[in-house]
Amino acid sequence: MRLVNIAYVDEGSILARPVRSANGRVLLGEGVTLNQNFLTKLKQLGYDMLFIRDDRFKDVEINNAVSEKTKEIAYNAICTITTAVDNDSNTNIDADSVRFAVLNIMEDLMYSFDILSNLTDIMGYDEYTFHHSVNTTVLALILAMGKGYTQSKLLELGMGVLMHDIGKTNVPKEILHNKGKLNEKEFEEIKKHSAYGFEFIRKNRDFSIHSAHVAFQHHEKWMGGGYPRGLKGTEIHEFGRIAAVADVYDALISKRPYRDAMEPYQAYEFILAQSGHQFDPEIVRLFTKYVAVYPTGTGVELSNGLRGNVIGQNASLPNRPIVRAIFKENDPLEQHIDFDLSRQLNIMITKIENR
Numbered sequence: 001m002r003l004v005n006i007a008y009v010d011e012g013s014i015l016a017r018p019v020r021s022a023n024g025r026v027l028l029g030e031g032v033t034l035n036q037n038f039l040t041k042l043k044q045l046g047y048d049m050l051f052i053r054d055d056r057f058k059d060v061e062i063n064n065a066v067s068e069k070t071k072e073i074a075y076n077a078i079c080t081i082t083t084a085v086d087n088d089s090n091t092n093i094d095a096d097s098v099r100f101a102v103l104n105i106m107e108d109l110m111y112s113f114d115i116l117s118n119l120t121d122i123m124g125y126d127e128y129t130f131h132h133s134v135n136t137t138v139l140a141l142i143l144a145m146g147k148g149y150t151q152s153k154l155l156e157l158g159m160g161v162l163m164h165d166i167g168k169t170n171v172p173k174e175i176l177h178n179k180g181k182l183n184e185k186e187f188e189e190i191k192k193h194s195a196y197g198f199e200f201i202r203k204n205r206d207f208s209i210h211s212a213h214v215a216f217q218h219h220e221k222w223m224g225g226g227y228p229r230g231l232k233g234t235e236i237h238e239f240g241r242i243a244a245v246a247d248v249y250d251a252l253i254s255k256r257p258y259r260d261a262m263e264p265y266q267a268y269e270f271i272l273a274q275s276g277h278q279f280d281p282e283i284v285r286l287f288t289k290y291v292a293v294y295p296t297g298t299g300v301e302l303s304n305g306l307r308g309n310v311i312g313q314n315a316s317l318p319n320r321p322i323v324r325a326i327f328k329e330n331d332p333l334e335q336h337i338d339f340d341l342s343r344q345l346n347i348m349i350t351k352i353e354n355r
């Protein structure tokens, strides 16, 4: 299979992975042949990348960090809790469902931890906030595992990250859903979500106080200047420093109705550039160790002029993956060749093109 931008998906292509709605329901199953109707509908829903079957990439497995089932459990937990808190801000957050969701993610990660994580998510516009919280939790836990956290510490962190934006339920909806540029007053209102979240989690005795600090501190910056308190360096709890990197990376690679998603390598560059500024350099170092610059499946153009797709990762050199390039595409003499860019240092990736 390979990852293809929907603009380049031909009618008659076969889905290699199901397309799911925000709540995990399968919209189109694996093996479905795509017709024009399906493609138009998917575009309207905001899906812009699809995993497509391709015999030339038959042997390529794309293992996601966590399973769809696990994501669905976490998604449903946060969805139910947010709706409950939205309706009544005195509702106690159901800590058991949060704990269960995080334990599932931890268990999945235990098996996929040794590979560079593939965080590619196929999604439309729907319910960004919930997806974002799940993905941020997955990435935060990957970084924390890299740091050697114990199980109980991972659980504390994960429970906080899954709930990190719960305070947004207290921000007026018209501000939260404003797609234009926020004025200063509106931005001040948004900023309050950190403290609101802290209060929600803190008053619940089933959460550790450290989990509450994730909500409180995920917008603080390493060099200062973040909010709500403008803390600096290690004044910020390590959980907050981890959540900050995970939160920003996932936000950048997510597509929003008002802006396109950044390519993972661009978001990666952003995180790197902010090492020691917005982010703790040690957390950024872990990030570069465990997150793939060019996720498996990505379409690339190489400096030798060939086009192909990433088929594997090199754990020691995350920016030099293995690429399968196609010679004489759509020609009877077509053939492919694999370039391991960790060995062939004279070849570079020059462009990302999911076609």
Ligand SMILES: [Fe+2]
Pocket (backbone or CB within 6 Å): 164, 165, 193, 218, 219
């Ligand atoms: Fe936030």
